Amino acid sequence: xxxxxxxxxxxxxxxxxxxxxxxxxxxxxxxxxxxxxxxxQLEVGEKVLVFDFKDLNYISxxxxxxxxxxxxxxxxEGGKTLFFGLSDPIAHIFEISGFSxxxxxxxSRDDTLAAL
Amino acid sequence: xxKSPTRLLVVDDEEDLELLIRQKFRRLIRQDEIxxxxxxxxxxxxxxxxxxxxxxxxxxxxxxPVMDGLTLLSQLEEIRPEIRAVIVSAYGDMENIxxxxxxxxxxxxxxxxxxxxLEITIRKTLKHIETMQNxxxxxxxxxxxxxxxxxxxQVQMSILPRDRSHSETHEIQAMMIPAREIGGDFYNYFSLDxxxxxxxxxxxxxxxxxxxxxxxxxxxxxxxxVRNFASPARCLxxxxxxxxxxxxxxxxxxxxxxxxxxxxxxxxxxxxxxxxPRLVRSDSGVEMLPTTGNVVLGVFPGHGYVDGEVxxxxxxxxxxYTDGISEAQNARSEEFGEERxxxxxxxxxxxxxxxxxxxxxxxxxxxxEDTPQSDDITxxxxxxxxxxxx
Numbered sequence: 428x429x430x431x432x433x434x435x436x437x438x439x440x441x442x443x444x445x446x447x448x449x450x451x452x453x454x455x456x457x458x459x460x461x462x463x464x465x466x467x468q469l470e471v472g473e474k475v476l477v478f479d480f481k482d483l484n485y486i487s488x489x490x491x492x493x494x495x496x497x498x499x500x501x502x503x504e505g506g507k508t509l510f511f512g513l514s515d516p517i518a519h520i521f522e523i524s525g526f527s528x529x530x531x532x533x534x535s536r537d538d539t540l541a542a543l
Numbered sequence: 544x545x546k547s548p549t550r551l552l553v554v555d556d557e558e559d560l561e562l563l564i565r566q567k568f569r570r571l572i573r574q575d576e577i578x579x580x581x582x583x584x585x586x587x588x589x590x591x592x593x594x595x596x597x598x599x600x601x602x603x604x605x606x607x608p609v610m611d612g613l614t615l616l617s618q619l620e621e622i623r624p625e626i627r628a629v630i631v632s633a634y635g636d637m638e639n640i641x642x643x644x645x646x647x648x649x650x651x652x653x654x655x656x657x658x659x660x661l662e663i664t665i666r667k668t669l670k671h672i673e674t675m676q677n678x679x680x681x682x683x684x685x686x687x688x689x690x691x692x693x694x695x696x697q698v699q700m701s702i703l704p705r706d707r708s709h710s711e712t713h714e715i716q717a718m719m720i721p722a723r724e725i726g727g728d729f730y731n732y733f734s735l736d737x738x739x740x741x742x743x744x745x746x747x748x749x750x751x752x753x754x755x756x757x758x759x760x761x762x763x764x765x766x767x768x769v770r771n772f773a774s775p776a777r778c779l780x781x782x783x784x785x786x787x788x789x790x791x792x793x794x795x796x797x798x799x800x801x802x803x804x805x806x807x808x809x810x811x812x813x814x815x816x817x818x819x820p821r822l823v824r825s826d827s828g829v830e831m832l833p834t835t836g837n838v839v840l841g842v843f844p845g846h847g848y849v850d851g852e853v854x855x856x857x858x859x860x861x862x863x864y865t866d867g868i869s870e871a872q873n874a875r876s877e878e879f880g881e882e883r884x885x886x887x888x889x890x891x892x893x894x895x896x897x898x899x900x901x902x903x904x905x906x907x908x909x910x911x912e913d914t915p916q917s918d919d920i921t922x923x924x925x926x927x928x929x930x931x932x933x
Contacts (some may be wrong), residue, residue, distance in 0.1 A: 455750060488748035488795075495842045496793035524797060524816040525838030529846070 433457070436464045443543045444475035444509075446536075447527045450482035452488030474506035477539055481512035486520065493542075498530055507531070511539045544875070546719065547580040549669060550595060554588040554603040554615065554923070555581075557632065567658040569601035577665070585610025590616060599672045600627045600665065605639045616646040625675075625845045627668050633654065634861045642876040680738035692755050703731055707897055707923075712805045712931050713740060716896040717923040718904055720916070721866075727754050729762055733769070738931055739804045742767055744817065744923060745798040757794045761786065761840070765798070775800040776848040779840060783815070786841035795839040799863060805931035808855040813848050815840045818866055821888055823899070825858030860899055860926040862888060867920040868903065873911045883913075885911065896924035 434457045439446045445468050453461055468476060476497060498508040512534040513521060521527045533539040544918065553564060561581045571577045576757045576893050580595055582588040584607040592598055601619065605612035619626050627649040632640050634653040643651065649668055700719070707717040715732050716798055727750060743765060747758045748751060764785050768778040769859040786796070799820060801812030812820075816839030822830045835851045854862070860866065864884070871879040887906045900922055 486748075489750075492748050492793050493861050495795065496791075499793060499842060513607065523834070525816055525834070525836065526816075530837050531841060 433511045442479045445473045446477045446479050448479040453484035454487040455489040456495050458489040465497050476508050479512050507537050548575045548870040552580045552598050552601045556583050556607045562611050581933045582609055585615035627672055628805040633673050649793045696755050712929050714896040714926045716900045718900050720920040722916050722919050730923050739783045740803045743800045745796055746865045747796045763794050768928040779813050779815045779848040783840040787844040790841050793842050795841040797839050810855050811850050811852045813850050823860040829885045839882050855860050855927045862924050864922040867918040871907045871911050874914050879907050879910050896926040899924040
């Protein structure tokens, strides 16, 4: 289990996508780390990224920016960005900022993978 | 073009050291690479340094008359901290060498002097001085840029309305307390004509220089848009398209823009991903303005912004705020939160706009106590007093 105050990132290749799991918190101090980890996936040509937010405790606007950037880039390349496992506070932020109207958000990992 | 030599100060009471150094380093001196100034004790050294302000490297003996090397070191540390000193001392004089290092000497060489080793030590120290100077210059440049941007931000802020707007029909009070780092929030209110009052509140993602630049651009674009389009949604669509062009880094801004019609109390608004404002009903309670289902500006070109509308009755107050209020944290990392905000607003149902703003901000300060503020705190209250008579 990740330390609540830091960020660790795990990636897992499944059949049709790469699942990226940021754990802990994403803010201005470590958003670049997350950006780097995502860029690695995009650079090897991954077109479908699934973000598992199950162990994500906090996200600042600097962190949101990274996910928006990913979603926009994949959209432009005909790819997909999907999210699941949002905690209530994070779901609230996605709701307020309007992201939930624009991004593909699912309840569980199974639902997400079934949608691919 | 010949560059001027790097000047070093050598401090030693042995008269023949000067000759020896000039001879051993004659090649470098002739090539104008380095140049030496000599002093025979600490006091003379300080005089020479006052005369040659460009000197950054001092080679000094320890045992000297008048003022010894250790005293010189202490003085240098205080008056010329940018100078690096290399101590020259007898082999085996570990105690003095240790003291010198503790007083801030950069390195040492032992007597009898091995001139190859001395040259390596001089080059190494000069390299260090150069790196340090470059770092300082970069830092100074960055500080200067940040200052200039701060000034630019202040200029932008200074054209925002600050005074309370108060009339028979309505009262507006705004407050903004910027966090230490430049960034993020702005607000505005203005008369579109005799009957229409515009209200804007916005929050740019991130902090620092990119956020400050994005803030200025957004403010400017909004100023133009509100004059050109009667619908808040149309304004936000327009600004969104312009911001989203070439916005590779996906900096974004949450914007709420609403227009109150004083002739009938209707309030038309569009919410681009901003915290939903509150409508404080004087006769019932606090309502959250329904979202218009719209996303933040700057990231998704072509997104369709739509208008929402609510009806205000005389006595009702609109309260707009940024997450600097709801997410203000105390020492236990607890957030002020929307629940506390709504409770506070409920207690202010009959209050003036000025009291609403002051009391909410006071409540936030009381809650966080002396925890440093990490985000801009911004809010506006608009109280609708009476319908504008024709």
